Amino acid sequence: CLAWSSASAQGAYPNHPISLVVPFAAGGPTDVVARSLGASMAKTLGQSVVIENRTGAGGTLASQHVARAAPDGYTFLIHHNGMATAPALYRKLSYNPLTDFAYVGQVADVPMTLLGRKDLPADGMGGFIKYARENGNKINLANAGLGAVSQLCGMLLQEALGVQFTTVPYAGTAPAMTALLGGQVDVLCDQTTQTIPQIKADRVKLFGVTTLDRIKTLPDAPTLQEAGLKGFEVKVWHGVYAPKGTPPEAINKFNAALRAALKDPAFTQKMTELGADIVPESKQTPEGLQTWLQSEINKWGVVIRKAGVYAD
Numbered sequence: 062c063l064a065w066s067s068a069s070a071q072g073a074y075p076n077h078p079i080s081l082v083v084p085f086a087a088g089g090p091t092d093v094v095a096r097s098l099g100a101s102m103a104k105t106l107g108q109s110v111v112i113e114n115r116t117g118a119g120g121t122l123a124s125q126h127v128a129r130a131a132p133d134g135y136t137f138l139i140h141h142n143g144m145a146t147a148p149a150l151y152r153k154l155s156y157n158p159l160t161d162f163a164y165v166g167q168v169a170d171v172p173m174t175l176l177g178r179k180d181l182p183a184d185g186m187g188g189f190i191k192y193a194r195e196n197g198n199k200i201n202l203a204n205a206g207l208g209a210v211s212q213l214c215g216m217l218l219q220e221a222l223g224v225q226f227t228t229v230p231y232a233g234t235a236p237a238m239t240a241l242l243g244g245q246v247d248v249l250c251d252q253t254t255q256t257i258p259q260i261k262a263d264r265v266k267l268f269g270v271t272t273l274d275r276i277k278t279l280p281d282a283p284t285l286q287e288a289g290l291k292g293f294e295v296k297v298w299h300g301v302y303a304p305k306g307t308p309p310e311a312i313n314k315f316n317a318a319l320r321a322a323l324k325d326p327a328f329t330q331k332m333t334e335l336g337a338d339i340v341p342e343s344k345q346t347p348e349g350l351q352t353w354l355q356s357e358i359n360k361w362g363v364v365i366r367k368a369g370v371y372a373d
């Protein structure tokens with residue numbers, strides 16, 4: 062009957078645009094994934110997915126915002142490993158990743174690359190290691206704040222090399238990359254979703270990749286492990302979250318749109334070009350994300366406490 066179907070169509074979810082919060086600056090690696098994902102998901106949802114960049118405190122301000130947002134199915138968060146590292150990095154975190162969110166699913170895994178400014182007087186990973194040991198804190202290392210994967214990578218790198226650089230934090234690795242291109246900072250460890258175009262255009266020095274094996278998109282780049290940093294590995298993963306209490310109907314629809322996007326060539330081809338791998342189906346679910354998040358909190362908690370890095 063017409064009256065019933067029009068009433069139910071009006072109330073059907075979603076009936077207005079959905080906000081997807083990105084914890085870092087526009088134009089950066091997380092933003093690139095979010096915008097492309099949102100555009101693809103909108104095709105399934107029949108509503109636009111509006112990207113909202115909420116920067117600050119290494120992604121924790123955005124997480125806090127979403128944890129406290131109305132659980133109405135119109136606010137979601139895309140976040141990476143930072144969701145799992147924040148509890149160890151911030152002693153006074155205002156939210157709990159394991160109790161304050163509803164889970165949608167994971168998206169893609171992304172390698173990182175270790176880069177230097179174009180005119181850094183060091184070549185190859187061997188040259189970089191020598192330069193780093195000789196120059197220590199005269200070297201400026203850019204990152205996107207405590208909780209960013211650029212910070213995690215930089216922290217592990219300094220530990221592995223036994224050096225301490227001077228850290229320069231930005232609101233995301235988009236402005237950090239601008240600083241590297243302009244020669245205001247020396248080194249940046251950043252996701253391939255932002256760095257591949259700069260590497261291919263030869264605007265930066267590439268020292269290596271942070272995965273245990275070489276990657277298809279940059280076959281000539283050595284791994285940091287190959288260059289002597291045994292076991293060095295940082296792989297970035299992305300999850301989609303909602304405030305706890307979001308209706309299951311909304312989570313299910315958003316998850317169905319997410320899974321459709323992860324099969325949409327418009328999204329998957331872009332990810333492949335940028336070095337990212339779509340996660341297997343088992344990780345594309347709320348349970349897959351929740352289980353993974355718990356394991357990552359355990360894993361990185363140990364590493365971060367050992368490094369002794371934290372904010373009060």
Ligand code: MLT
Nearest residue numbers: 085089209210211233234
């Ligand atoms: C990071 O954690 O370094 C980020 O991914 C930065 C960003 O998206 O800007």
